[in-house]
Amino acid sequence: MRVRTESILPYSLLAPTLIFITLLIVVPIFQAFLLAFQTADGEFTLTQFEKMIADTSFADALKFTFLLLIFIVPAQVVLALVMALLIHTRFKGHTFFLYIYALPLAISDLAAGIVWLAIFTERGFLNSGLFQLGLLERPFLFLSYQNLPALFSTLIIAESWRATAIVMVILLAGLQVIPRDYFEAADVFGANTLKRTLFVVLPLLRPSLQNALIIRTIFAFQTFAVVLALAGRVIPVLTGEAYNWYALNRNANIAAAYSTLVLIFTVIATVVYFRLLRTSTAEAGFD
Amino acid sequence: MAGIQFQSIRKIFGKTLAANDVSLEIKDGEFMVLLGPSGCGKTTLLRCLAGLERVDGGRVLIGARDVTELAPRDRKIAMVFQSYAVFPHLTVFDNIAFGLQMQSRPRDEIKRRVEDGARLLELSDYLARYPAQLSGGQRQRVAVARAIVMQAAVLLMDEPLSNLDALLRLQMRAELKRLHQEIKATTIYVTHDQVEALSLGDRIAVMQNGRIVQCDAPMNIYDYPANKFVGGFIGTPPMNFLPGVVRVNEGKPIAAVGESHIAPSVALASALIEKNGQPILLGIRPENLALASAQHANTIRARVLVVEPLGSHKLLTVQVGAEISKVSVAPDQRVAPNDDVWLHFDPEKIRWMDAATGDAIHPG
Structure with missing residues (x-):
């Protein structure tokens, strides 16, 4: 009886998570695959991907997704590393800064996007502040389609603020062990x-850096709400296009094709990180 | 090469005084062992010397340099850590070379010194390996090699053998002693193992509650412990302590232990006369007690409880009055449990101690 309980126990403890993941993640992923690769009659097809690539926003979405990734991931990892190293020195009052640093973790990405919108918009906090200090004569248009570099910069700042915390927490945890x-x-x-x-x-x-890079890169591929709040469709990204095809154009198939593409990039990035940051077998002690 | 001075070192952790005005002078080239039970402050003292802890008071001098305010890297020291702290991501070569590389030494010099150090510790065949591919003993050697290639004036060792199994510890102990004879660096060695301390130290500083209780050559500490704590901490089995009372008969002091009388050595007599009527402790090591078949001078009645043949000697557990004592006798001594015997005390080997303070009584 005892042996039986012990053999069942781990599975029963894992079951709720497994059920949760299956229903809410695995099943939708397969459904998305089906949507992306099937015609309305259920036959295999690549036409959804052909339509996606032919989409006028596709090239821009791809370009900006990768641009964001290239700017945000290194900046965040360096920033998070500095923050984690600082906290790890345990200087007086370091817990206060830890809470400050970790605060964005508690804020949803859309809320974060709106907060930064309030800062960067024409009569936002930044412009009124600079104006009051006498540094500006009239508002600077951070969020104008006519000034893409400025708009792109606001995205990097907002995303960095929002998602550096998670990287820092991972690195700090790594430092502490x-x-x-x-x-x-x-x-x-x-x-x-x-x-x-x-x-x-x-x-x-290195193990923590690997985890942080993987998580951060996955998140960067999924950047969505902050971009939507600050840039609308002026700066398109892959997830944003998936959303538009689904919500505005009512085309779940092309939306699924976009999602599948994001998934493929994510997998590639993960594999690359694993290979680059792998501990050699000699170092790990397996001859 | 350099001597070391601790001048009134004070270190406080929260409410604990880890080092309470500790002063200690270590001569150039000396092998000094800091010995004590866990929490006595020995590691703290070592870490204060290394610069890994800031002192709350006092000065630390290496040679003529006051290093109290210097960072560890500026103190010209090398250290072997209890956990070894051998970097897992570096090969044995790079581990041993680490300190030299930090000093940006020329490549060929680093190579030569690392190879010399590896030869000294028999690691030459393992230079390309990673620590995870080594045994615990080999990893420990890497830690030692990394420290000695620095040719630092001062070599610090924090319980370097405590993570090894018994046999390996015995081997490495002799190895460390040979190494010190060869390189002659001033060495400070922290341990809670009194056998290690006796075997390695030129001198031993015995610590308790953040203070140095006694600092002397190993055999002096063994034969003449400064107090009950030291006598009880050093030696396996530890010193026996028999309570008695000082009586002075016709100007000659004796200790009355139960029915029996034990006489002191001539040198102690005058100091003991002053303690007439006071309780004292007779500290005596198991090997300085002998079995006698009949009552003589300086014998006490005892009953044998346990006999343990240990090869080189027999260890007896005997009851003396209400006290339990250990007696070490020759392996061929005929003795059985429940024997009533007479224990003979060698008067020259008895350490007389004040029963109230536990401190040894010195010739007046």
Whole structure:
């Protein structure tokens, strides 16, 4: 009886999560695949993808998605690393900053987008502040389609603010499981802060960096609400196009094709990170 | 090469005084062992020397340099950590070379010194391996090699053998002693293992509650413990302590232990006369007690409870009055449980202690 309970127990504990994931994630993914690869009669087809590529916004959406990724991911990882290293020094009052840094985690991305809209808009906080300080004579149009670099910059700032916290939390957690002896050994053997970070901390942090990069890149491919709030369709992104095809054009098939494309990119990125940051078998101790 | 001075070191963690005005001078080239139970402040003292803890008071000098305010990397020290702290992402070569690389030494010099260090610790065949591919003992050697290639004036070791199994520990202990004879760096070695301390130290500083209780050569600490704590901490089994009362008969002091009388050495007599009527402790090591078949001078009645043959000697557990004592006798000694025996005390080997303070009584 006891043996039976023990063999069933782990599965019963896993069951709720499995059911949840199956119903809300696995099933919809397959449905999306079906939508993307099937005609209305249920036959296999690639026409949805042909239509997607022929879409006028497709090239721009692809371009801006990758541009955002290229700017945001490195910026966030560096920023989050600096923040995590700072918190990890446990300076006086570091918990206060930890809470401040982690605050955006609690805010939904659409809400974040609206907050930044309130900041960057023509009569927003930034413009009125600069105006009151006498730095501006009339409002600067951050969010104008006529000034794409400015508009794009606001996206990077807003996204960085919103999603750096999760990267920092992952890196900080990674830092905290590294035994302090390694840092102390580096200190005793003559490493200054920079050398210690480069030659000891970063290599030991590699597993966490890998996780952070994967999660952050997946999120970057999925950037949506912030872009929608700040740039509307002036700067199209892949997920935004999926949304438009589904909600505005009522074409679930092309929307699914966009989603599938995002999924493929995500998988490729994950595989690349795993290969680049892999611990060699020798280092891991398997000869 | 350099000597070390701790001058009134004070370190507080919350409400605990980890180091309470500790002063200690270590000579150039000396092997000093800091010995004590966990929480006695020995590791704290070492970390204050390394610069890994800031002192709350006092100065630390290495050679003539006051290093109290210096960062660890500026103190010209090398250290072996208890956990080894061998970097898992670096090969054995790069681990040993780490300190030299941080100093930006020329490549060929690094290579030469790493290879020398690896030879000294028999790691030459493993230079290309990663720590995860090594055994615990080999990893420990890497940690030692990394420290000695620095040729630092001061070598610090924080319980370096505590994570090894018993046999390996025995081996490495002798190895470390040989190494010190070869490189002659001033070494500070922290341990809670009194055998390690006796075997390695030129001198041992025994610590308790953030203070150094006694600092002396190993055999002096063993034979003449400064107090009950030191006598009880050092030696396996530890020193026996028998309570008695000082009586002075015709100007000669003796200790009355139960029915029996134990006489002190001549040198102690005058100091003991002053303690007439006071309770004292007779500290004596198991090997300084002998079995006698009949009552003589300096014998006490005892009953054998347990006999443990340990190869090189027999260890007896005996009851003396209400006290339990350990006696070490020759392996061929004929003795059985429940034997009533006489224990003979070698007067020269008894450590007389004040029963109230536990401190040894010194010749007046």
